[in-house]
Amino acid sequence: MKYENKKVKDIKIAYIGGGSRGWAWTFMGDLALEPDMGGTIALYDLDFDSAKQNEVIGNKISANKDAVGKWDYQAVKTLPEALKGADFVVISILPGTFDEMHSDVHLPERLGVYQSVGDTAGPGGIIRSLRTIPEFVGFAEAIKEHAPEAWVINYTNPMTICMKTLYHVFPEIKAFGCCHEVFGTQEVLKAVAEKELGFENVDRRDVLVNVLGINHFTWFDKASYKGVDLFPVYEKFVDENFEAGISTEEEHWANSSFACLNRVKFDLFKKHGYIAAAGDRHLAEFVSSQEYLKDPETVEGWNFGLTTVDWRKNDLQERGQRSQRLVAGEEEFPLNHSGEEGILLIKALCGLEQVISNVNIPNTNKQIPNLPADAIVETNAVFERDSIKPIIAGELPENLLNMIGPHVKNHDRILEAALTHNKELVLEAFQNDPLIKGQASAEELQQLVDDMIKNTLPALPAEWKKAV
Numbered sequence: 001m002k003y004e005n006k007k008v009k010d011i012k013i014a015y016i017g018g019g020s021r022g023w024a025w026t027f028m029g030d031l032a033l034e035p036d037m038g039g040t041i042a043l044y045d046l047d048f049d050s051a052k053q054n055e056v057i058g059n060k061i062s063a064n065k066d067a068v069g070k071w072d073y074q075a076v077k078t079l080p081e082a083l084k085g086a087d088f089v090v091i092s093i094l095p096g097t098f099d100e101m102h103s104d105v106h107l108p109e110r111l112g113v114y115q116s117v118g119d120t121a122g123p124g125g126i127i128r129s130l131r132t133i134p135e136f137v138g139f140a141e142a143i144k145e146h147a148p149e150a151w152v153i154n155y156t157n158p159m160t161i162c163m164k165t166l167y168h169v170f171p172e173i174k175a176f177g178c179c180h181e182v183f184g185t186q187e188v189l190k191a192v193a194e195k196e197l198g199f200e201n202v203d204r205r206d207v208l209v210n211v212l213g214i215n216h217f218t219w220f221d222k223a224s225y226k227g228v229d230l231f232p233v234y235e236k237f238v239d240e241n242f243e244a245g246i247s248t249e250e251e252h253w254a255n256s257s258f259a260c261l262n263r264v265k266f267d268l269f270k271k272h273g274y275i276a277a278a279g280d281r282h283l284a285e286f287v288s289s290q291e292y293l294k295d296p297e298t299v300e301g302w303n304f305g306l307t308t309v310d311w312r313k314n315d316l317q318e319r320g321q322r323s324q325r326l327v328a329g330e331e332e333f334p335l336n337h338s339g340e341e342g343i344l345l346i347k348a349l350c351g352l353e354q355v356i357s358n359v360n361i362p363n364t365n366k367q368i369p370n371l372p373a374d375a376i377v378e379t380n381a382v383f384e385r386d387s388i389k390p391i392i393a394g395e396l397p398e399n400l401l402n403m404i405g406p407h408v409k410n411h412d413r414i415l416e417a418a419l420t421h422n423k424e425l426v427l428e429a430f431q432n433d434p435l436i437k438g439q440a441s442a443e444e445l446q447q448l449v450d451d452m453i454k455n456t457l458p459a460l461p462a463e464w465k466k467a468v
Contacts, residue, residue, distance in 0.1 A: 008350045011039035014086040017093035018043025019050025021319035028058045030343040032067035043075045044082035051075035056327045066335050083146035092155040095132040096459035102309040103455035111440045114293045116281040119157040120216045122435040127452045129161045131459045133418035140169035159215040160376045163360050177360030178342050181278035187248040192237045193225045211358045211380050212393035216282035218378050220275040238266045260304035272399050280304040289435050351385030370395045375408045421463040
C-alpha cells in the first residue's frame with residue numbers, strides 16, 4: 001500500500017462471496033462514503049454472474065456524485081486471482097443454500113426444539129458448521145499461498161467456528177471476525193442514558209463497555225457514559241420496564257422484521273447481574289430451550305421472533321430482483337452510513353485512525369483468562385496501523401462461565417467432527433448443546449443427526465456419505 005497525504009488510494013480488497021446481495025452492498029455503500037481510501041475490489045463468488053452484477057452495481061455506486069471514496073470493482077473467476085496482491089480479504093458467504101438451512105432450522109421442531117436464528121448455536125448451528133468448515137479450510141489454504149500478509153475480515157456465521165477453522169489451518173493468519181450485535185446493545189444503553197439521565201444525542205460509540213464472551217453470547221461487565229456508571233441506571237430501567245421492554249431505531253438496521261423489545265436481555269440481566277450484549281434472537285439459542293424457545297407462544301411472549309427460512313428465501317428473491325434493477329439503472333443505490341465498523345477498522349489498519357472495537361480472535365493473549373488459549377473469544381481490541389492489540393477483558397464471572405463453557409467445548413468437538421467426518425462427535429455436540437440437551441432420548445437425537453446430515457449432504461465432503 002502506498003501512503004500519500006494521509007490517504008490510501010491503491011488498496012486491493014479480495015471479497016470472497018462477492019456476489020452477495022446483502023453484506024456486499026452494505027460494504028460498497030460504506031466504502032463510497034469514506035474519503036481517505038480507494039483502490040480495487042476483486043469480487044469472487046461461486047456464482048460468477050452474481051459477482052458480475054455486483055461489479056456493475058459497485059462501479060455505479062463509485063460513480064455516484066456523492067461517493068467520496070472511489071473504487072474499481074472487478075469480478076474474477078478464481079480465488080487465486082482475487083487474492084493475488086490483496087491487502088485485505090473479506091469473507092461473507094452463505095454456507096450451502098437456504099434449502100439446507102430450512103432443514104437446519106425446522107427439522108429439530110419435530111422434537112420440540114425451536115430456533116430463532118439457527119446459524120450459530122443449537123442443532124442448526126452445528127450442522128451449518130459442518131458445511132462451513134470445509135469451505136474455510138479451503139479459504140485458509142488459499143490465503144496462506146496467495147495472500148499470507150493480508151488482513152482477513154470475516155462476517156460469515158457461525159463466526160466462532162469460521163475463525164477457529166482459519167487459525168487451525170493457518171496459525172499465522174491475520175484474521176478477525178466482525179459482528180454488529182454489540183452495537184445494538186450499546187444502542188439500548190444509549191436510549192436508557194437519554195431517557196433516565198437526560199442526555200441528548202448520545203453517540204453509541206461513546207457508550208464505553210467492557211466486552212467479554214463468545215460471538216452472539218457476549219456480555220458487558222462494565223458500561224459507562226461521560227463518567228456515569230450505567231449499571232445502576234440500567235438496573236433501575238429494567239426493573240421499571242421489564243414487561244414493556246424497549247426498542248431502538250438502529251438496533252436492527254439490516255431488517256426491521258428482526259426487531260425485538262430486548263426483554264430477553266432484561267431477563268438475563270435480572271438472573272445473572274450482567275448485561276447480555278447481543279440480539280434477543282441470538283441470546284435465546286445459547287440457553288435451555290425451556291427459558292425462551294419452549295414453543296412459538298413462549299417466543300411471542302418474550303417479544304422476539306422465529307425467522308422462518310421461507311422468509312429468507314423470499315427476501316433473497318426480492319434482493320435478486322433489486323439487483324437487476326440496480327444493474328439496469330432503474331433504481332439508484334442510496335448512500336447512507338450503515339453503522340457497521342468494518343471500513344473504520346480497515347482505515348485503522350492502514351494507519352489512518354486508532355480505533356477500539358469488539359472483535360473475534362483467538363484467546364492467545366488470555367483476554368479472558370479462564371477460557372482456553374485456543375478458544376475464539378469476543379472482546380475489545382485496539383486497531384492501529386497493521387496491528388490488532390486485544391484488550392484484557394478479565395475473567396468471566398462463574399455464572400457466565402458456566403453458560404459459555406459448554407459452547408467453547410462444543411466448538412472443539414464440531415471442528416474435529418468436520419475435519420474427521422465423525423458422526424459420533426456431532427451427536428456429542430447435540431447432546432451437550434444447552435438448547436437441545438435433555439429434550440430427547442439418545443435414539444431420537446441420533447435419528448435427528450442422521451436426518452439433518454442427510455439433508456445437507458450435497459454441501460458436505462463426499463466422505464460424509466459413508467457416515468450416514
